[in-house]
Amino acid sequence: MIKYSLICKDCNLTFESWFGSSKEYEKLKRKNFLNCHHCNSMNIQKSLMAPNLINKKNISNDKEIKKFNKFKKLISKYQKFIKKNFKYVGNNFAYEARSIHYNKKNKEKGIYGTASKQDLKELKEEGIDTQIIPWVEDKNN
Numbered sequence: 001m002i003k004y005s006l007i008c009k010d011c012n013l014t015f016e017s018w019f020g021s022s023k024e025y026e027k028l029k030r031k032n033f034l035n036c037h038h039c040n041s042m043n044i045q046k047s048l049m050a051p052n053l054i055n056k057k058n059i060s061n062d063k064e065i066k067k068f069n070k071f072k073k074l075i076s077k078y079q080k081f082i083k084k085n086f087k088y089v090g091n092n093f094a095y096e097a098r099s100i101h102y103n104k105k106n107k108e109k110g111i112y113g114t115a116s117k118q119d120l121k122e123l124k125e126e127g128i129d130t131q132i133i134p135w136v137e138d139k140n141n
Contacts, residue, residue, distance in 0.1 A: 001068055008036035009043040018068055032117035035132050040124065042117045075136050082133075086110040094119035101128045 002022060007014045013036055019025040025046070028034050034044040086109060089096040093113035100111065115123070115130070123130050 001065075003064075005047045006034070006044050007047040008039060008041050009045060010041035011036060011039040013038045014047060018071070033132075040120075040132070042120075072136055075134055078133065079135065082112050086112045089113040091115075094123060097123055097128050097130065098126070101126070 001018055001020060002025070003016055003018050004025060005014060005016050015037070017034075019028070029044070032042050035042050036044060089111045090113045093111065093115040096111050096113070097115075120130055120132070
């Protein structure tokens with residue numbers, strides 16, 4: 001695990017985030033999955049910091065490992081709630097969100113799925129509220 005200090009180039013917010021590796025950070029950045037939790041901008045970059053690597057053999061990082069596992073468990077809990085209470089629409093998220101917003105279709109159940117950075121930007125410009133949440137792959141299913 002590695003923790004990076006990130007900065008939003010739009011609102012100048014600095015925040016930290018955990019990644020499985022530097023390659024994982026690059027993969028998420030390339031796919032535009034990193035966003036600012038303050039202004040929802042995708043214009044995120046790493047800022048300078050000393051690396052903080054978690055190594056299970058390193059006892060001083062035991063608290064960090066526990067904190068990460070607690071965070072991962074919380075994300076999994078949210079995912080279970082979302083899967084139970086929202087309709088999965090896959091790559092049709094932007095289309096379905098517009099249908100609900102403009103046609104008042106299927107308002108009884110929320111939706112979740114995937115959308116491109118451009119789709120999210122356009123939805124925001126149209127006044128359609130969306131949220132990006134981290135998603136942890138469930139290796140048991």
